[in-house]
Amino acid sequence: MKELLKKAEQIKIIFFDIDDTLRVKNTAYMPDSINEVFEKLRQKGIMTGIATGRNLYGVVPEVIALKPDYFVTINGAFVMNNKNEVLYKNPFPTETVEEVIAWLESENSEYSFVGADALRVSKWNKVAAESVGPVYATLEEDKDYYKSNDVYQMLSLSDHDDKIQLTPSLAKKIRMVRWHPDSSDLVPMHGSKAEGCKKVLDELGIKAENMMNFGDELNDRELFDFAGLSVAMKISHPEILKKADYITDTVENDGILKALQALQIID
Numbered sequence: 267m268k269e270l271l272k273k274a275e276q277i278k279i280i281f282f283d284i285d286d287t288l289r290v291k292n293t294a295y296m297p298d299s300i301n302e303v304f305e306k307l308r309q310k311g312i313m314t315g316i317a318t319g320r321n322l323y324g325v326v327p328e329v330i331a332l333k334p335d336y337f338v339t340i341n342g343a344f345v346m347n348n349k350n351e352v353l354y355k356n357p358f359p360t361e362t363v364e365e366v367i368a369w370l371e372s373e374n375s376e377y378s379f380v381g382a383d384a385l386r387v388s389k390w391n392k393v394a395a396e397s398v399g400p401v402y403a404t405l406e407e408d409k410d411y412y413k414s415n416d417v418y419q420m421l422s423l424s425d426h427d428d429k430i431q432l433t434p435s436l437a438k439k440i441r442m443v444r445w446h447p448d449s450s451d452l453v454p455m456h457g458s459k460a461e462g463c464k465k466v467l468d469e470l471g472i473k474a475e476n477m478m479n480f481g482d483e484l485n486d487r488e489l490f491d492f493a494g495l496s497v498a499m500k501i502s503h504p505e506i507l508k509k510a511d512y513i514t515d516t517v518e519n520d521g522i523l524k525a526l527q528a529l530q531i532i533d
Contacts, residue, residue, distance in 0.1 A: 270511060273495045274529040276475050280307065281317040281338065281463055281489070282522070283481040284329055285401065287499055288316075290517050292400050296328055299523040304332045306532040315466060317459045319451055319485050321418070322346070322383040324402050341443075341453050341485050342462025343418035344382050347469075354465040355382070356457060357416035362439055364412075366420050366452060369433055375424035379411045382418065386411040393423050397449040420452040443485050451485060460488035478531075480514075480522055482506060497525045 282288050289296035307314055315336035316329060322339055336353075337346045345354040358366075363379075367388075370377045378387045378398060386408040387394050398405065398421065411417070422430060427448050432440065441457075442450040459481075467477060475494035479486070482502040490496040490509040498510035499521050507513060512529065515521035526532045 270495070271530055273475070273511070274478075274531050277312060277478045277495060277531060278472050278476040279313040279315060279335070279466070279470070279478070280531075281315040281336075281459075281477065281479040281493075282334075283479075283483070283486055284316060284318045284320060284325070286482045286501060286517060287480050288329060288332075288517070288522070289326070294326070295518065297517065297520055297523075299520040300332065303523050303526060303532065304334070307526075308333075310532065312531070313470075315463070317342075317463055317479060317481070317486075317489060319419075319445060319459075319483075320401065321380050321385065323381075323385060336466045338459055338462035338466065340380055340382075340418040341451060341457060342459045343454065343457050345462045345465050353469055354462065355416070355418070356454060356461075357418050358420075358440075358454065360412065362436075363417050363420070365436060366440070367409075367412075369436060370422055370430075373422075373424070373430045375422050375427070375430060377423055378405065378421040379408075379415070379417045380419040380421065381411070381415045384411075384415070387423070391423075393425055393448045397421075397423060397446040419457075422450045422452060424448060445483055445485060453485075458488035459486060460492040463489060463492070480525070495529075497522075 285291035314334040316334050317338040319341050343356045376389045387405045388409050444450040477493045478495040479489050479493045480497045482499040497512045498506045500516050514525035
């Protein structure tokens with residue numbers, strides 16, 4: 267614990283995942299202690315950021331109301347500060363989007379396009395409703411969305427998602443990161459929340475050891491390798507629990523507040 271407290275003393279910015287970290291994904295519950303956390307961090311001069319697989323459209327009002335300093339969205343592909351200034355964006359080339367569509371259709375999988383502030387699906391069906399529904403609510407169908415909008419990420423949507431494998435050609439360009447039994451994030455090969463957070467650190471002129479993060483799922487994996495101090499929620503994926511410097515309680519039991527108090531970052 268002594269070594270952890272030493273690391274905690276160097277923290278200047280903390281990034282938070284949203285789902286099952288700041289709030290419960292399936293019930294939308296966010297404890298009052300989260301507002302307390304952000305206020306106390308502000309008072310101490312520690313900056314805050316959101317690091318999420320969601321796009322800006324999906325960053326819910328109660329998270330916006332926390333007034334974080336930075337938004338690392340779409341697994342690092344779109345980064346913005348709280349003045350609405352875009353610091354970084356990394357959309358897919360159109361030909362990659364078309365290759366992904368052809369591949370998923372050959373695998374009998376539906377799909378979703380993720381834009382900076384909108385999402386569209388190829389088909390709104392039971393699989394889509396049960397996977398992306400709790401995160402984004404009902405989405406419009408539009409197979410041509412990519413023709414007139416930047417696409418930063420795609421999602422596979424099928425009841426056999428675990429059986430789908432990237433083609434050799436696509437495996438050189440993108441990664442599949444499963445976040446739901448019926449859906450995977452399809453992200454750029456070198457894209458990750460860590461890449462997005464690094465853009466913020468570069469902007470601020472601070473190092474990875476000055477950064478802390480909270481998360482729970484596989485799309486936090488690179489962030490847990492990158493950050494100076496990483497905290498996993500109690501219900502996290504086993505791989506994330508293994509990588510964590512510290513494991514805290516659940517959202518419902520004020521896990522974030524408890525961790526920051528235990529690490530003596532706030533009182």
